[in-house]
Amino acid sequence: MITTLSILIPTRDRQRQITRLLDSIRRSTGLERIRPEIIVGDNGSADQTWEMLRQKSAEFPVPLRPFQITAPGKCRILNEAIRIAEGEVLAFLDDDVTVEAGWLNAVDNFFSQTSRMAAQGTIRIPPEDLDNPQIGRLVQRFRTAHHLDYGTNTDDVPSLNGANMAIRREVFAKAGDFDIRLGPGASGTSEDVELAQRILRNGIKIGYMPNAVVYHELDHLRLTEAYFKALHQRQGISRLIYKNPSTSRIIFDLCRVSAQYGFYSMFGGERNRYRSKGRLYHYSAMLQAKLGIHGRQPPATQDRACVRASGLR
Secondary structure, three states: OOOOEEEEEEEOOOHHHHHHHHHHHHOOOOHHHHOOEEEEEEOOOOOOHHHHHHHHHHHOOOOEEEEEOOOOOHHHHHHHHHHHOOOOEEEEEOOOEEEOOOHHHHHHHHHHHOOOOEEEEEEEOOHHHHOOHHHHHHHHHHOOOOOEOOOOOOOEOOOOOOOEEEEEHHHHHHHOOOOOOOOOOOOOOOHHHHHHHHHHHOOOOEEEEEEEEEEEOOOHHHHOHHHHHHHHHHHHHHHHHHHOOOHHHHHHHHHHHHHHHHHHHHHOOHHHHHHHHHHHHHHHHHHHHHHOOEOEOOHHHHOHHHHHHHOOO
C-alpha cells in the first residue's frame, strides 16, 4: 500500500453530480484499509453544493475536506487542493464521474507496485447510454464525450485526462502547477494536456491504470454540432495560449486542414470528415484570437450549450 493517498475534486454548481461521486467513493472496496483523504474545492457554487459538502464532511467515513475559492477557474481550485493535500499520491477526479467499486484499490495497487510517477485511468461512458444505437452513433461522430480506454496491454500513454488521473506529489515540484490561464473558468480547456506535456518534457513517463475505471456522465448537449464547434474553438484558443505559434504557422495549418476537409467531404468517411472539421474550427479560432478579431475571450463563454455542459466555467 502507498503511504498516503489524496483524492482531489474540483466542482461548481453540481450538487447532484458531486453527491453521486462521493457516494460511489464511499462504496469503494478498500476504503477503510487505504483511508484516503478527499479534498473537494468549490469554485463559488450558487446552488446547495457547499452546504451539502459541509454536511457530508461531518459524517463521511474518511476525511472529507471541502474548501472554497470564489475567483473563477478550475486550475485555481486544483492548485490550492495540491497545496493543502497531505497525500504522497494525488488522484484527480472530475465532479461528473462515478468510480467503479475497484477504482480505489486499482490506484493504490498501481503506485504500490510500480515506480511510475504519473498515470492515467480508464474513462468509460455509462453502459446504459450506449444501449441506445443513436447515442452510440453520435458519440462516434463527435468524439466530444469523455471516453478513454487503452486496453489491458498498454504501459505508457501520451497525455492525461483530468477526469481520472493520479500523480505523485513530487512531480509538481519538477513540472510546476496547473496553468491558471487554461481550463474551465479561463480558456475553457486543455489544462490537463498542457500539464502532461510539461511532465513528459521533464523525462517522466505517464503510465496507464486499466483497472482504475470511472464512468463519465453523458451530457447529451455534448452530442450536438454546436458543442462540437465550440469545443474545438476552445481548444484552439487554449493551444494559442500555451503554444503561441506564429501567424504564418497558423495560416499554413488552416490552409492544410481546409484542403483536408474539402477532400474528406467528397471522398472520406464521416470520422475523417469530422476530424478535419474540428481542426478547421480549431485553427480558425486560433487565427481570430491571434489577430484580435474577436478579442481573446474564449468562444465557450459565448455558447450557452457549452457553458451548461462544462460545469466549471
